[in-house]
Amino acid sequence: MAEGTSNEYWRWPEGKWTNPDIDWKKGTIIAAGVDVGSVSSQVVVVVDGELYSFGNTRTGYDSPDSARKAMHIALEETGLTVNNIDYCIGTGYGRVNVPMAQRTITEIACHARGANFMYGPEVRTVMDMGGQDCKAINCDEKGKVLNFMMNDKCAAGTGRGMEVFADLIRVPVWEIGPRSFQIEKEPPMISSTCVVFAKSEVVGLLEQGVPENDIMAAYCAAMAHRIMELLNRLGVHEKFVITGGIAKNEGVVKRLEKELGIKTAEKKWHKPEYKNYPFDTQIAGAAGAALFAEAMVSKGKAKSVRKA
Amino acid sequence: MLAFYGFKDGSGDWFITIDTDKCTGCGACVEVCPTQALAVGENAYDPFSEVHVARVKDEERKKIRYACAPCEPGYGAKPPPCVAVCEPGAIAHSEAWQQSYGNK
Amino acid sequence: MIVAGIDLGGKNAHVVILKDDEVVAQGENATGIQKAVAAETVYDETLNKAGFNRKDVKRVVATGSAGKRVAFADGVIPDAAADARGVNRLFPSARTVIDVGAEEGRAIKISPEGKVLDFAINEKCAAGTGTFVEAMARALEISVEEMATISLKSNSSIPMNAQCAVFGESEVVSLIHQKVEKQDIAKAVHDAIAGRIASVARIIGLEKDVVVIGGMAKNNGFIDSLKKETHLDVIVPPDPDFVGALGAAVAAASGVLQEQVEAKVVELETVEEGQAS
Numbered sequence: 001m002a003e004g005t006s007n008e009y010w011r012w013p014e015g016k017w018t019n020p021d022i023d024w025k026k027g028t029i030i031a032a033g034v035d036v037g038s039v040s041s042q043v044v045v046v047v048d049g050e051l052y053s054f055g056n057t058r059t060g061y062d063s064p065d066s067a068r069k070a071m072h073i074a075l076e077e078t079g080l081t082v083n084n085i086d087y088c089i090g091t092g093y094g095r096v097n098v099p100m101a102q103r104t105i106t107e108i109a110c111h112a113r114g115a116n117f118m119y120g121p122e123v124r125t126v127m128d129m130g131g132q133d134c135k136a137i138n139c140d141e142k143g144k145v146l147n148f149m150m151n152d153k154c155a156a157g158t159g160r161g162m163e164v165f166a167d168l169i170r171v172p173v174w175e176i177g178p179r180s181f182q183i184e185k186e187p188p189m190i191s192s193t194c195v196v197f198a199k200s201e202v203v204g205l206l207e208q209g210v211p212e213n214d215i216m217a218a219y220c221a222a223m224a225h226r227i228m229e230l231l232n233r234l235g236v237h238e239k240f241v242i243t244g245g246i247a248k249n250e251g252v253v254k255r256l257e258k259e260l261g262i263k264t265a266e267k268k269w270h271k272p273e274y275k276n277y278p279f280d281t282q283i284a285g286a287a288g289a290a291l292f293a294e295a296m297v298s299k300g301k302a303k304s305v306r307k308a
Numbered sequence: 309m310l311a312f313y314g315f316k317d318g319s320g321d322w323f324i325t326i327d328t329d330k331c332t333g334c335g336a337c338v339e340v341c342p343t344q345a346l347a348v349g350e351n352a353y354d355p356f357s358e359v360h361v362a363r364v365k366d367e368e369r370k371k372i373r374y375a376c377a378p379c380e381p382g383y384g385a386k387p388p389p390c391v392a393v394c395e396p397g398a399i400a401h402s403e404a405w406q407q408s409y410g411n412k
Numbered sequence: 413m414i415v416a417g418i419d420l421g422g423k424n425a426h427v428v429i430l431k432d433d434e435v436v437a438q439g440e441n442a443t444g445i446q447k448a449v450a451a452e453t454v455y456d457e458t459l460n461k462a463g464f465n466r467k468d469v470k471r472v473v474a475t476g477s478a479g480k481r482v483a484f485a486d487g488v489i490p491d492a493a494a495d496a497r498g499v500n501r502l503f504p505s506a507r508t509v510i511d512v513g514a515e516e517g518r519a520i521k522i523s524p525e526g527k528v529l530d531f532a533i534n535e536k537c538a539a540g541t542g543t544f545v546e547a548m549a550r551a552l553e554i555s556v557e558e559m560a561t562i563s564l565k566s567n568s569s570i571p572m573n574a575q576c577a578v579f580g581e582s583e584v585v586s587l588i589h590q591k592v593e594k595q596d597i598a599k600a601v602h603d604a605i606a607g608r609i610a611s612v613a614r615i616i617g618l619e620k621d622v623v624v625i626g627g628m629a630k631n632n633g634f635i636d637s638l639k640k641e642t643h644l645d646v647i648v649p650p651d652p653d654f655v656g657a658l659g660a661a662v663a664a665a666s667g668v669l670q671e672q673v674e675a676k677v678v679e680l681e682t683v684e685e686g687q688a689s
Contacts, residue, residue: 038582061589106352132579145309145353149323153315153370154537155578164578193318196538196547196577197515204445230316233323233402292355301356317576318536370575374611409532409615 015056016073017278022052024080029297030306032074032085033110033289034067034101036094039131039159040245041066043074044286045085046294051274053078054283059131063094071100086304087293091285093132102305105292107285108137108148114288115241116143118279120270124237127227128284129246131159134227136234143288149234155195157226159245162252164195165219168202169212173249180216180251187214189221198222220251227252228259239265247281309353313364314372320404322373326362328353330398333360337399340389343368343375362399376405383410414469417661418455418485419494419654420476423514423542424627425450426657427458429469430665437462438654447478455484473664475656477515487669491656492520492531498659499623500526502649507619510638510646511656512609512628514542519613528673532615538577540608542628547577548601551584552594556631563598563633570596572604580604598633606637613642622646625655 024030027047035042041059045052055073059066067090075081082088082100090098091110098104107128115126121141128135133152139145155161166173187210192198198219205215240262246252247267257263267279296302314323328351338346345368351357368375379388381401386392390399414436419426421443429437439458443450451474459465466484474485475494482488491511499509500522509520517534534540538547549556570592574580580601587597605628610618622644628634629652639646649655663671 061586105355109353109355132582147310147312148353149312151314151316153575154317155576156317160578160582192536194536194538194577196543197318197536207445226316229321233321234312296355315575317539319534370573371611374608374614377611377615 015278015280015282016054016076017280018053018078019051019277022047022050024052024078024084029086029294029304030080030084031290031293031297032071032088032100033286033291033293034071034088034090034098035092035107035110035283035285035289036063036067036070036090036098037130037285038093038133039163040282041070041092041094042283042286043067043070044283044290045074045080046287046290049291049294051277051287053080054280054286056280056282059094063097064099066094067098067100081308083307086306087297087302089289089293089296091289093130102293102302105289108135108150109145110285110288110292111135111243112137112139112145112288113143113291114284114286115139115243116141117287117291118269118284119239119241119265122239123241123265125231125235125240126284127231127240127242128244129157129159129227129242130244131163134158134230136231138234138237147234149230151230154193156193156198157223157230161195161223162246162249164199165202168199169206169215171212171216176216176220177249177251177253179213180220181254182213183211183217186221187218189225190218191222193222193226216251220249221255224252224255224259227256231260236260236262238262241265243281243284245282309351311353311363313369314402315370319373320408321402322376322404323402324364324372324376325400325402326364327398328359328361330396331361332396333362334395335362336393336395337362337390340393342378342389345372345375346390373404376401377409380405380409382406413665414464415661415664416455416459416469416472417494417657417659417664418451418472418474418476418479418482419656419660420447420451420474420478420482421513421515421656422477424653425454425476426654427454428654428657428661429458429462429464430661431462433665435658438651438657440653443478448481448483451478451482452484471664471667471669473660473669475660477513486664489660489663489668489671490673491516492518492528492673493671494656494659494663495625496520496522496528496659497526497662498655498657499625501658501662502655503621503623503647505621506623506647508613508617508622510609510613510622510624511626512540512542512624513626517541517609517612517628519609519616521616521619530616531673532612534608534612539575539580540605540612542626544577544580544605545601545628545631545634547581548584548597551581552588552597554594559598559601560631560633562595563602564636566593566595566599568596568599569603570600572600575608599637602631602633602637603641606634606641609638610641618642618644620644624648625652627653629653
């Protein structure tokens with residue numbers, strides 16, 4: 001959970017959005033999901049099951065503070081406050097520390113539900129790479145988990161693994177994907193799985209004068225390969241979607257598609273009315289949590305805590 | 309639902325799988341595990357389900373390689389205690405232990 | 413007879429020269445990126461120290477993760493075999509060897525004659541190696557030596573959640589931010605890796621006497637944690653990072669150029685006197 005430093009090669013830009021087509025005051029159930037990850041935090045607010053607003057920020061040292069910050073960003077300029085929320089569910093790495101949540105649900109369940117909401121009922125396999133983990137989930141047409149596998153022990157194949165590399169070669173994460181394709185020929189992938197040993201391997205390649213773009217290609221290829229191994233153990237079925245920060249890294253995504261022989265679903269909203277809304281793959285977990293919150297209240301499984 | 313508990317690192321894929329459709333939540337595996345790595349409780353992955361099932365404890369997942377090694381899953385003279393005691397056959401281990409420690 | 417053993421590891425290269433079965437010189441060097449060159453350099457430097465030339469040496473046996481890169485070696489034996497011979501030579505009572513280097517951690521069950529009976533390795537993962545401790549030391553902004561010293565002053569027992577060197581670094585930074593004392597963090601790091609090493613050792617069984625070698629054995633903080641974790645008074649020889657090279661030299665003296673080591677099975681191939689060049 002590193003705070004910002006002067007060389008922020010790993011920092012994805014923060015995001016926020018509010019739905020201009022919804023007036024929350026006219027809604028019946030206002031539900032929120034808070035996903036506090038090891039590296040980034042998101043809040044999604046849904047009004048009667050429709051996407052209302054979201055906020056995306058870097059997780060700091062303090063999980064509760066990160067939750068509050070993300071909530072603040074999501075609610076900014078909406079007039080909505082925490083007191084107007086009927087039910088809030090926390091998820092993610094720091095889910096036990098979300099002060100405004102009434103309960104928590106695992107990120108596995110939330111990502112499946114969120115991916116179903118964002119990409120549609122044809123989704124069957126979700127791969128989410130967070131800051132410090134990598135999850136593979138198969139789900140049904142309702143976004144219910146059929147099987148899952150998660151690695152959060154080893155940095156290889158996690159967002160952190162890519163960040164360490166970005167720091168080492170001093171290239172921002174969002175440049176690595178595109179630059180990894182500005183090469184003449186695909187190089188052999190980095191052979192060490194372990195990020196620490198891979199760093200030494202990269203240093204060796206740099207000293208040998210291998211071009212930086214080639215090294216980026218080699219690293220992305222290695223990461224894609226690890227993910228492929230994890231996914232194949234579980235079984236991958238279309239529609240196949242990727243959520244989390246890594247979905248924004250084409251260098252890994254395209255190579256993963258090639259290894260699997262399956263293309264990821266297009267990054268666009270399933271609902272046609274959402275056509276022009278921003279599609280941020282990092283909000284899937286929070287979106288799923290918000291939808292669970294809404295379902296629990298509407299099905300009478302939980303009582304609204306709305307104060308105003 | 310098939311839950312994979314464990315991790316993947318440079319040394320291999322170390323996972324215990326629990327099939328919650330087969331698991332009855334009887335808790336026999338919890339009793340026999342020498343490292344107390346298992347527990348029975350709510351299915352965290354289906355928030356609307358009331359059924360209790362077995363899982364690997366959260367604090368054990370990242371060390372499961374060492375927790376299970378003494379039971380020699382996949383290559384010992386007998387199956388590990390949790391597998392032996394599970395009537396519906398809901399619990400299993402990945403091949404990593406056998407690949408790393410079994411007779412080659 | 414003069415023989416030499418060279419242990420070309422991921423981080424450091426060690427050389428031991430035996431004359432009529434006595435250690436007459438030893439030397440070490442960083443392996444660096446050019447491993448083969450590092451081997452040549454440290455070998456020649458050590459020979460020089462002893463006042464010998466290459467042609468004075470009857471046989472050279474190499475070991476270590478990069479053992480096969482030693483161009484001038486007459487034979488290469490696996491680390492486990494070298495460790496077993498080296499430890500047996502120093503401690504005939506040893507039955508378990510724990511060798512933690514920069515890139516690998518292993519536990520070896522050895523016979524009274526110094527043969528490998530069984531072994532288990534922590535490889536391809538920095539969390540079970542010296543690299544883990546170095547990474548944590550960097551996060552603490554102190555040297556490994558300092559980390560070893562201050563950890564002995566701590567009485568706390570903070571368990572580390574992370575089982576990875578990269579996540580561990582984040583966790584250490586987090587602990588620093590929570591104003592946990594550096595000595596307590598240092599101890600937490602040593603406890604964490606001692607736990608993993610002990611787990612590997614338990615796979616083959618911790619039978620006394622347990623001898624700990626490799627670069628990490630020089631870390632008193634780690635050794636203290638390991639003793640507490642295993643409830644055993646483990647033995648650490650002086651210059652524990654040279655024992656692999658010593659074992660390779662002992663193999664050279666016995667005419668052993670090749671050795672196959674498998675868990676639970678050992679095969680030995682000895683060269684006939686007169687055949688070796």
